[in-house]
Amino acid sequence: MQQSEFPAFRDMLTDVMAYYRQDVSRFVLDLWWNACKPFDLQQLGSAMQRHATDPEHGQFPPKVADMVRILQGTTTDRASLAWGKVLESMSAVGAYTDVVFDDPAIHAAAEDMGGWPKMCRTDLRELGLLQHRFTQSYRAYAERGQFDYPxxxxxxxxxxxEYERAGLKLPRPALIGDPARAKLVYQGGGSGKTAITFASIQTLGHQIAAAIEAPRSAA
Structure with a gap:
């Protein structure tokens, strides 16, 4: 939603809560607005109506989590849809083309699987295992909210x-899903996840010993 839609959003939320005989404080209004800004106002209105007519949930006032559940589905639902998108792209696009999906969690999970080419070359007998690992990883990132991704x-x-050396432009990646959202994913990503660094036990031992000796030398 845009800032200009705030009055319409406020009136809609006030009317919905009035149906449940509840007032909307400034704190509640700000909470709803900040949480629902990523959604379209018309879609949010439809979700409010779906909640109100739900035989199980509709007897209680809506919460932000109810709207997210309706508009985005559970992380399990989203992981299944993401896997379907990835599986189709693995055969339609293939291992030799760069890809940009419209969901950053797909990028992060795919990197966990060893990268795009490795996923595309998965043996058919191993697809079930790959799906299980991918959806588990995807849910973890989706629930985290903020994470590094390529x-x-x-x-x-x-x-x-090699392209730079030859004075050639890099090949355009294939945009998978909503092109506008895929471009936002590209703009918000980095070169990859935070690199994992390590030091040997021997090195750590020397560092600890030096730290212990330093105060003694100063004394």
Whole structure:
């Protein structure tokens, strides 16, 4: 929603809560507005109506979580839909093309699976296991909300440096899903996830010993 839609949003929420004989405080209004801004106002109105007519949930006043459940589904639902999108793209696009999905959690989960080319080359007998691992990883990222992810899933092609050396532009990635949202995913991504660093036990031992000795030397 845009800021200009705030008055209409406020009136709608006030009317809905009045149906349940509840007032809308400024705190509640701000909470709803900040949580629902990613949604379309018309879609939100339809979700309010669906909640009110739900035989099980409609007898209670709506909460933000109810709207998210209706508009986005549970993380399990979203993970299943994401896997379907990935599975179709694996055969339609293939391992040699860079891809940008319209969902950053797909990028993060795909990197956990070893990258786009590896996923595309999964043996048919292993697809069930890949689906299980992917959906588990996807749900973890979707529930976290904020995470690092690669701006694009690189295909099995020549490195970027070879294109630059030859004075060629990088090949355009395939946009999967909603093109506008895929572009936002690309803009918000990075080169990858936070790198994992480690030090050997021996190195750590030397560092700890040096830290212990430092105060003694100063004394």
């Amino acid at each position: 701006r694009r899933l690189a295909g099995d092609r020549s490195p970027d440096s």
